Amino acid sequence: MQTMRILQLHCDYIEFTPIRKEIKSAEEIDPAKMRLEEVVVAFVAVEEGDNSDVARRAIGEISQSMQKIGCNRLLLYPYAHLSSKLASPSTALSLIKEMQSLADGLEVHRAPFGWTKSYQLQVKGHPLAENSKTIMAGDEKESTSEALKAESKIQSYWHIMTPDGKMHDVGKFDFSKYKNLEVLAKYEAAKKRSVDEPPPHVKLMKKLAIADYEPASDAGNMRFFPNGRLIKSLIERYVTERVIEYGGFEVETPIMYDSHHPSMESYFNRFPARQYNVNSEGKHLFLRFAACFGQFLMAKDFHMSYKNLPLRLYELTRYSFRREQSGELVGLRRLRAFTMPDCHAMCKDMEQAKEEFRKRFDLSRSVIRGLGLDEADFEMAIRFTEEFYHENKALIEELVGKLGKPVLVEMWKERFFYFVLKWEFNYVDSLGKASALSTDQIDVENGKRYNIEFIDEENKPRFPIILHNSPSGAIERVMYVLLEKAAKDQKEGRKPSLPLWLAPTQVRVIPVRPEFMSFCEKLVDGLSQKDIRADLDDRNESVGKSIRDAETEWIRYIIVIGDKEVNAAKLSIRDRKSGTVKEWTADELVSEIKMETHGMPFFKLNMSRFVSKRPQIMV
RNA sequence: GCUUCGAUAGCUCAGCCUGGUAGAGCGUUACCUUGGUAAGGUAAAGGUCGCGGGAUCGAAUCCCGCUCGAAGCUCCA
Numbered sequence: 001m002q003t004m005r006i007l008q009l010h011c012d013y014i015e016f017t018p019i020r021k022e023i024k025s026a027e028e029i030d031p032a033k034m035r036l037e038e039v040v041v042a043f044v045a046v047e048e049g050d051n052s053d054v055a056r057r058a059i060g061e062i063s064q065s066m067q068k069i070g071c072n073r074l075l076l077y078p079y080a081h082l083s084s085k086l087a088s089p090s091t092a093l094s095l096i097k098e099m100q101s102l103a104d105g106l107e108v109h110r111a112p113f114g115w116t117k118s119y120q121l122q123v124k125g126h127p128l129a130e131n132s133k134t135i136m137a138g139d140e141k142e143s144t145s146e147a148l149k150a151e152s153k154i155q156s157y158w159h160i161m162t163p164d165g166k167m168h169d170v171g172k173f174d175f176s177k178y179k180n181l182e183v184l185a186k187y188e189a190a191k192k193r194s195v196d197e198p199p200p201h202v203k204l205m206k207k208l209a210i211a212d213y214e215p216a217s218d219a220g221n222m223r224f225f226p227n228g229r230l231i232k233s234l235i236e237r238y239v240t241e242r243v244i245e246y247g248g249f250e251v252e253t254p255i256m257y258d259s260h261h262p263s264m265e266s267y268f269n270r271f272p273a274r275q276y277n278v279n280s281e282g283k284h285l286f287l288r289f290a291a292c293f294g295q296f297l298m299a300k301d302f303h304m305s306y307k308n309l310p311l312r313l314y315e316l317t318r319y320s321f322r323r324e325q326s327g328e329l330v331g332l333r334r335l336r337a338f339t340m341p342d343c344h345a346m347c348k349d350m351e352q353a354k355e356e357f358r359k360r361f362d363l364s365r366s367v368i369r370g371l372g373l374d375e376a377d378f379e380m381a382i383r384f385t386e387e388f389y390h391e392n393k394a395l396i397e398e399l400v401g402k403l404g405k406p407v408l409v410e411m412w413k414e415r416f417f418y419f420v421l422k423w424e425f426n427y428v429d430s431l432g433k434a435s436a437l438s439t440d441q442i443d444v445e446n447g448k449r450y451n452i453e454f455i456d457e458e459n460k461p462r463f464p465i466i467l468h469n470s471p472s473g474a475i476e477r478v479m480y481v482l483l484e485k486a487a488k489d490q491k492e493g494r495k496p497s498l499p500l501w502l503a504p505t506q507v508r509v510i511p512v513r514p515e516f517m518s519f520c521e522k523l524v525d526g527l528s529q530k531d532i533r534a535d536l537d538d539r540n541e542s543v544g545k546s547i548r549d550a551e552t553e554w555i556r557y558i559i560v561i562g563d564k565e566v567n568a569a570k571l572s573i574r575d576r577k578s579g580t581v582k583e584w585t586a587d588e589l590v591s592e593i594k595m596e597t598h599g600m601p602f603f604k605l606n607m608s609r610f611v612s613k614r615p616q617i618m619v
Numbered sequence: 620g621c622u623u624c625g626a627u628a629g630c631u632c633a634g635c636c637u638g639g640u641a642g643a644g645c646g647u648u649a650c651c652u653u654g655g656u657a658a659g660g661u662a663a664a665g666g667u668c669g670c671g672g673g674a675u676c677g678a679a680u681c682c683c684g685c686u687c688g689a690a691g692c693u694c695c696a
Contacts, residue, residue, distance in 0.1 A: 198690055215688080325694055334695075417696060436695095513653050540652095541659090548657035562655060574656055581656065616629080616646060 004054050004095075005082040007043040008062060009121065010069055010129040014041050016077075016119035018112050036109060040071050041121060043079035044099075046092035052279055059099040061133055063106055069129070076100060077111040089114060158189040159409040161382070165397035167409065178406055180428040184379045185408050187434045199431055200487035201480050202331035204496075208504075208554070209617040210479070211332060220329040220336030222476070225617050227504040230606040232339065232475055234502055236316055237601040239341045239367060239472045246363050248314035248343050253294025255319065256285040263450050264293065276321050276336075287321035291342035292468065296450035299346060304454035306348045309464060310356050314343040316475075332480035333435055339475040346452065346464035353442055353465040354395050360469045361399055361423070364438035367471040368425060370600070371478055372499035377485065378425040379434070380407040388420040388442075399423065418445035419468070429484045430491070437473030437481065486554075495576065497554050501600035504607070506593060507534040508550040512543055512562035520561050523571075523586065524609055530590050531602050535609040549611075551576065557589065 017033040042062055066074065076096055080086055087095070093113045100108050111117060123129055160173040160181070170189055175182035205211045210228035214221060224232060244250060256278055257264055264286075276287040288294065295313045304311065319337040328334055345360070347353035369375065380403055382396060389396060389411060400407050407423075424439035446452075447463030456462045472478055486496035500506060507527055509520045520536050527534035537546045543560060550558050558574040565571050570583045584592070608614050 202690095213689090322695090328692095328694055330690080419696095510656085512655060515653085541654095542652090543654055543656065545658050546656090551657055558656070560655060564655085572656080 004047060004050050004058050005045040006058060006062070006133040007079065007082060008065065008131040008133065009041045009043075010071060010124045010126070011039055011041050012122040012124060013037045014039060014075060014119060014121040016111060016117045018115040018117050034109075034111075036073060036075055038071060039073040039075050039109075040066050040069070041075045041077055043077050043082060044096060045079055045082035046087040046095050050087055050091070050095055052095070052098055053284060055095045055098045056102055058133070059102045063103060065131060066106065069126070072105075073107045073109070074103060075109045075111060078113045155413040156189075157386075157411045157413070158185065159411065160185070160406050161396075161400050161409045162406045163401045163404050165393075165401065168406075170408075173406070178379075180377075181379045181406060181408060183428045183432045184381065184426050184434045187428075187432070188381065188408060188410070199331055199333060199429060199433070199480075199484065200491070201333075201483035204483045204487055205332060205479075210483075211476075218336060219326050220324060220334070222332065222335060222337075226606040228479075230504050230603055231479060231498070231502050233603055234601050235371065235472070235475050235478055236318075236339065236341075237603075238370065239475070240314070240316055241601065242363065242367050242370065243312075243314045243341065243343050243471060246312070246359065247310075248312040250314050250316075251295065251298060253291065253298060253315060254288075255317075255321075256287050257293055259284045259286050263297065276323055288317065289320055289322045291315045291317045291320065291340065292344070292446070293450075295342075295344050296446060296452060296466075299344075299452045300450050302452075304346070304464075306454055306456045309348045309454060310345045310352060311464075312343055312345045314341070316341045320474075332476045332483070333429075333433070335474070335476055338477070341470050341472055341475070343469045343471065345467040345469070346447070346454070347467065348454065348456065348462070348464060350465060353467060354392070356467055357395070357421075357440060357442060358398070360440050360467065360471070361402070364425070364440065364469065364471040365403075368438060371472060371482075372502070373427075373437075373478075373481060373485070375403075377427060377481075378437070379428060380405075380423060380425055381410065382407055382421075382423040383410040383412070384421045385412050385415045387415075392421070396421070415444075418449075419443050425473075427481045427484070429481075430488050435473075435477060435480070437477060438469075438471055439473065440467060440469040443468055495554075495579075497556070497577070499600075500556055500593065501597040501602070503554065503556055504533065505535050505553065505555050505605065506532050507557040507559060507589070508537060508546075508553075508555045508611075509534060509559045509561060510537045510543060510546045510550070512560060514540070516561045516566060519566050523559070523561070526586060527590065528605070528609070530594075531604075532590060532593055533605045535605060535607070535611060537611045539612045547574070557593075559589075 013035060015033065015035045040062070044058075062074065066072070076099060078092065078096055086092065096110065096113065100110050158170045160168045160170055162168065170185055173185075175185075205228070208227060209225045210231060211222045211224045213219075214223040217223075240250065259265070259277075260283075275289050278285045278287065295315060299311070299313065302308075302311075316339065318339045320340045320342075321337050323336055324334055329336065343360075345353075345356050347356055365375065368378065380400075382400065384392075384396065419441040422439065422441040424436040426434040426436050428434050443466040446466055452464060452466075453461045454464055482498060482502070486498065490496040497503075507524075509524050511517055511520045517536075517538060520538075524534045524536045537550070539546070541549075547558055547560070554576070556576050558576070559565075559571050560574070561571075569585055571586060571589070573582045573584050573589055574580075575582055
């Protein structure tokens with residue numbers, strides 16, 4: 001929650017002397033003693049997320065109360081100690097200056113910002129002399145509290161549903177064969193989640209030069225090195241291709257929206273305010289936290305008949321932004337800026353929505369498998385209102401039956417969210433943290449909210465039912481899962497690796513002596529022309545060292561080139577997966593790789609093909 | 620916000636308890652080595668030990684304050 005905190009005191013006098021600068025960005029002023037009499041002193045703490053709007057209303061409230069007590073002189077006194085969630089000094093200073101300039105008809109003074117000051121004041125003894133105010137940021141005030149209030153009223157009933165459609169009490173279910181499901185159930189139902197070590201993928205993402213924290217940005221905004229960018233691009237492309245195959249139409253929508261747009265204002269009632277805010281030319285904008293609004297606003301402007309439905313709009317949002325609390329940001333698991341494939345399907349009625357919902361359930365499962373993730377690593381949770389369950393038991397039982405293992409059920413007495421049914425796949429990592437990946441929802445509310453209409457069979461306008469699906473979940477989170485899986489392999493004594501289609505380098509060529517370099521280059525070129533990511537270790541290192549380095553980079557195929565290979569058709573190809581050296585021709589290697597990466601997207605090597613030319617990114 | 624941990628070479632870290640103005644490995648550079656499936660050798664360059672203060676003849680090391688970072692908690696419709 002964002003507020004500006006103000007302690008207001010009506011004083012006979014105040015005297016203050018700036019002593020020394022407390023922060024670097026303190027104002028440059030002449031540190032002279034200052035005395036004011038018959039003055040209202042407003043101690044002001046500007047908090048995170050405060051904006052011009054807050055400043056305007058704060059000064060409004062102050063001048064209103066000053067009128068009541070008949071005082072016309074105001075001292076704005078920056079006072080950080082009123083809050084624990086301070087805004088940055090530059091924001092705070094500019095907002096306090098803004099308050100000063102907005103105070104029409106008052107004599108306003110301002111104590112210097114960023115200085116330790118000694119002060120003395122005498123407060124008057126009348127009832128209105130002391131007053132504290134908390135100014136909330138505009139729309140968020142009501143929406144946040146309303147959303148949170150309503151949220152706390154939700155009554156959830158937790159169960160386990162087995163593939164035969166039977167519901168079991170969570171407390172009595174035998175989890176002995178379903179350890180991860182037990183973790184998820186505890187995680188969700190009991191909200192118990194205590195861990196004291198960093199997740200293993202954080203080390204791996206740095207070591208493999210995939211991604212890193214960017215200290216110059218906000219927390220949770222990562223930078224991706226060439227390797228990471230390549231992996232991300234490939235996953236993005238894969239998911240996009242699969243959604244288009246299913247029937248989605250790819251669109252692109254803005255990343256920021258006007259909070260005062262009528263559709264947004266009511267949408268905010270459904271969300272606790274946790275977005276980045278941007279002020280521009282008097283507009284209060286926020287960065288999107290999902291692709292929903294963009295696609296809804298687009299669909300609203302479409303002329304649609306029932307014959308056009310289901311209409312599937314898809315966007316891969318780079319980025320969506322959610323200002324999660326700093327403490328909950330860990331590696332790639334949870335970010336403030338993330339890439340989210342988001343596909344909405346507008347359906348003409350519940351029958352069509354259910355049919356579409358089934359399709360997308362299959363799509364999501366297949367995408368997850370395609371990404372190299374095993375369904376055994378996932379636990380499904382399905383959530384619905386009691387009413388929906390009684391009317392649509394068959395659908396729910398069908399989905400659970402299809403998955404073929406018990407799932408966690410959350411049933412709500414009443415509908416609070418915009419959806420009546422939702423499922424998601426959760427990955428449970430080695431530390432017992434559960435993270436959602438794929439998800440789909442049946443939304444019965446936003447068609448109307450966004451005034452999306454279609455003309456039905458009777459030539460009447462109607463609002464569609466909207467499905468919200470992310471077949472893979474956030475791309476960064478997919479990377480997190482792949483790395484966590486690899487870390488688990490490593491811990492259990494297996495070789496960690498990425499799927500071959502995602503490997504930044506698929507084939508490394510190592511010459512025994514520099515004289516074989518040109519042969520190696522030709523080999524690398526030949527492989528590259530066949531759309532294989534191959535590179536050449538041209539450093540002056542021993543063969544042993546070069547192989548070791550290739551191993552630590554998790555490179556699948558290593559080809560050592562010496563006299564033998566230059567003079568024969570066969571190559572010595574080390575396959576990291578089996579740990580054996582194979583005698584193959586280049587063509588045999590190509591078809592082997594093609595077979596394993598069949599149907600997956602390809603991008604060219606995203607680094608110099610000469611290892612010696614690469615900057616060192618991490619140890 | 621709370622709890623814990625950390626800040627020393629480009630990177631990863633040791634040294635701190637028991638004070639005597641800096642060490643290793645990796646990386647980089649040069650030279651030697653011409654190698655056959657997980658680390659060839661030698662050498663060089665490279666650091667106001669996060670900032671400020673205190674006690675001490677003397678501080679990376681002890682004490683106090685601060686800043687920044689990380690992880691965990693809270694949170695995660």
